[in-house]
Amino acid sequence: MRPGVVPEAIAREPWGLILPLFVLNLFGSVVLYSAAGGHMQPWALLHQIHFFVFLFMAFVISRMSREFFKLMAFPIYGVIVVLLVLVELAGAVRGGSQRWLDIGFMQLQPSELMKPAIVLALARLFDMMPPTMTRSWRMLVPVGGLVGLPTLLVMLQPDLGTGLSIAAGAVVVVFLAGLPLRWFIGAGAAVLVAAPLAFFTLLHGYQRDRVLVFLDPESDPLGKGYHITQSKIAIGSGGFWGKGFGHGSQSHLEYLPEAQTDFAFATMAEEWGLVGGIFVLAVFLWVFRWSMRVAQNAPDRFSSLLAAGMTFTMFFYMAINTMMVVGLAPVVGIPLPFISHGGSAMMTNMICVGTIMAVHRWNRRGGSLSA
Structure with a gap:
C-alpha cells in the first residue's frame, strides 16, 4: 500500500504476507464451517479466535530487534527442551501418544514450538561462528547436539512426523x-543404509503400519488404510469444480476421519474441487515466495538463515500435509497451516510469520543492529 493513500503506520506493514494469510484463514473457516454441518462451533469460531490472537502475537514478535532475537535464541531453545522433558514426566495422553501439556485455555504441544526454536538456535549458532569454521567437521558436534536432543525427546512421545x-x-x-555438500550426500547414504534397520527396531508398530499402508493402502482399505482410502475418495469425487459448498458427503457422513484437522484439505477438495485445491496451493506459494525474498534481501547471515528457516518450516507443513492426503506420503498427523483446526500448529506458524515480518522490518531499516 502506498503512503499518502493510507496512514504511513498502516502502509508500511507487510501486506504482501498478511493479506494472503487472511485469505487462507477465511477459506479454512469456511471449510471447517462446512465440516461441522453448517455450524461455527466447534471448529470454525475457535479457528478464527486462534488466528487473530496469534496474529497479534506475530505483530508483537515483528517489533522485536535483531539483538533481542540473538539474545533469546538459546534461552528459548532451553525452555522448550525443559517443556519436552515435562511432557515425558506429566504430559497429557491422547490417541496413545504423550505430547501435550494442559495449560488451561489450550492443550500446548511443546514439540510444535521446537520447530521455529531450532531454526532460531541454529541461525544464532552459525552467526557466532566464523565462516571458515562452517566447513570444519568440528561444527557437527554443536549442531548434532542442538538437533539431536529435542528430536530424540519428540520421538519418545512418540511423534515421528514432528520429529x-x-x-x-x-x-x-x-x-x-554453507556446510560442504559431500556431508549431506554422505548423511543421505547413511540414512538409506540405516532405514531398514530403523524400520524394524526403532519404529513403533503403528508407525510401521503407516509406512506399509502408504506403500499399499488397498491392502487393508477398511482397517489401517481407511484414512488414506477415504481421503482419496473425497478428493477424487470432487472432480474439477467440486460438489459445492456444504455438499461434501465424505465429511458430512463421517466417512472421512479427522476432516477438520489432518484431512481438512480433502474436505475442501471434495466441495471445491481441483479449482479450490489449486487456489489454496497458489496462495501458499505466494506466501513462500514473498518470504524467501525477505530472506534473500536480509542484511546479514543471521537474518537470512532465520527467515529462510522459518519459511521452510511453514512449507514443510503444507507439503507433507498435501502429499499425505493424496497418498504421496505416510499419514503422520501434520495439519495444513491456516486451514486445519488446531491451536498449537497455528501458534507455531504465526511465530514463523512474526519472525519473517521482523526480518522484513530490519530490511526496510537498512540493516541497523538496533532495528
Missing part, C-alpha cells in the same frame, strides 16, 4: 549456512 519436521528445518538451515 522429522524438526530435523528437516534444521537440515535446511545447516545447508544454507
Whole structure:
C-alpha cells in the first residue's frame, strides 16, 4: 500500500504476507464451517479466535530487534527442551501418544514450538561462528547436539512426523549456512543404509503400519488404510469444480476421519474441487515466495538463515500435509497451516510469520543492529 493513500503506520506493514494469510484463514473457516454441518462451533469460531490472537502475537514478535532475537535464541531453545522433558514426566495422553501439556485455555504441544526454536538456535549458532569454521567437521558436534536432543525427546512421545519436521528445518538451515555438500550426500547414504534397520527396531508398530499402508493402502482399505482410502475418495469425487459448498458427503457422513484437522484439505477438495485445491496451493506459494525474498534481501547471515528457516518450516507443513492426503506420503498427523483446526500448529506458524515480518522490518531499516 502506498503512503499518502493510507496512514504511513498502516502502509508500511507487510501486506504482501498478511493479506494472503487472511485469505487462507477465511477459506479454512469456511471449510471447517462446512465440516461441522453448517455450524461455527466447534471448529470454525475457535479457528478464527486462534488466528487473530496469534496474529497479534506475530505483530508483537515483528517489533522485536535483531539483538533481542540473538539474545533469546538459546534461552528459548532451553525452555522448550525443559517443556519436552515435562511432557515425558506429566504430559497429557491422547490417541496413545504423550505430547501435550494442559495449560488451561489450550492443550500446548511443546514439540510444535521446537520447530521455529531450532531454526532460531541454529541461525544464532552459525552467526557466532566464523565462516571458515562452517566447513570444519568440528561444527557437527554443536549442531548434532542442538538437533539431536529435542528430536530424540519428540520421538519418545512418540511423534515421528514432528520429529522429522524438526530435523528437516534444521537440515535446511545447516545447508544454507554453507556446510560442504559431500556431508549431506554422505548423511543421505547413511540414512538409506540405516532405514531398514530403523524400520524394524526403532519404529513403533503403528508407525510401521503407516509406512506399509502408504506403500499399499488397498491392502487393508477398511482397517489401517481407511484414512488414506477415504481421503482419496473425497478428493477424487470432487472432480474439477467440486460438489459445492456444504455438499461434501465424505465429511458430512463421517466417512472421512479427522476432516477438520489432518484431512481438512480433502474436505475442501471434495466441495471445491481441483479449482479450490489449486487456489489454496497458489496462495501458499505466494506466501513462500514473498518470504524467501525477505530472506534473500536480509542484511546479514543471521537474518537470512532465520527467515529462510522459518519459511521452510511453514512449507514443510503444507507439503507433507498435501502429499499425505493424496497418498504421496505416510499419514503422520501434520495439519495444513491456516486451514486445519488446531491451536498449537497455528501458534507455531504465526511465530514463523512474526519472525519473517521482523526480518522484513530490519530490511526496510537498512540493516541497523538496533532495528
